[in-house]
Amino acid sequence: MSAAAAPAPRDAPTPVGTWTARVSRPGGDSAGSFHFTACGHALLTVGGIGAGSWSSLGPGGFLFRITEPVLDGQGRCVGWVDIEQHASQRGGSFTSRGTSRVYDADGRLTRTVPVEIHATRAGS
Numbered sequence: 001m002s003a004a005a006a007p008a009p010r011d012a013p014t015p016v017g018t019w020t021a022r023v024s025r026p027g028g029d030s031a032g033s034f035h036f037t038a039c040g041h042a043l044l045t046v047g048g049i050g051a052g053s054w055s056s057l058g059p060g061g062f063l064f065r066i067t068e069p070v071l072d073g074q075g076r077c078v079g080w081v082d083i084e085q086h087a088s089q090r091g092g093s094f095t096s097r098g099t100s101r102v103y104d105a106d107g108r109l110t111r112t113v114p115v116e117i118h119a120t121r122a123g124s
Contacts, residue, residue, distance in 0.1 A: 013089045014038075015054060015062050021119035023047060025100075034064075034119065042066050050083065062087050062094075070102070079104045085117060092121040 021032040032047030036054050042064040044050040050068030057063055063086055070079040080103050087096035096117045102110050 013060055013091060014056075015064075015087070015089060015094065018045075018122040019094070019119040020122055021047075021117050024116045024118075025113055032117070032119075033122075036064070044068055044083070048081075050081070052083070057086070060089050062089065064096075077105060079110070083115070085115070087117075094119050 015036040016038050017036065019034045019036075021034060023030050023032045030047050033045045035043040035045055037043075040053050040055060042052045042054040044066050048068045050066040052064060052066035054062050054064035063084070065085075066083040068081040068083060069077050070081060072078045082101040082103065083098070084100070085096035085098035087094045094117075096119075098115055100113045100115050102113065104110050
């Protein structure tokens with residue numbers, strides 16, 4: 001996950017900044033917050049904690065991947081979630097779709113979950 005963000009065309013929207021989101025999974029919706037940096041980092045800051053990267057897919061599109069640890073009640077890592085989303089951005093909002101892959105502590109894939117995210121830029 002070391003992909004750097006490709007430079008976006010001058011007039012193209014960019015995801016750089018903080019976003020509040022509604023994250024939809026088959027079991028229901030939850031709140032989330034993401035932060036994207038100009039140098040290609042992607043952070044999950046609400047609804048879990050995780051880090052990864054984002055890259056441009058051309059005007060109005062971007063891909064992001066974030067790894068979120070899964071902790072037990074004592075704070076031990078018992079697995080992780082690999083979040084991959086393909087986003088379409090229009091101004092101060094984006095919609096993304098993708099799959100989250102859940103792994104146990106030994107790296108075995110335990111399930112895949114389709115996820116859709118609707119987000120608005122914080123302060124918009």
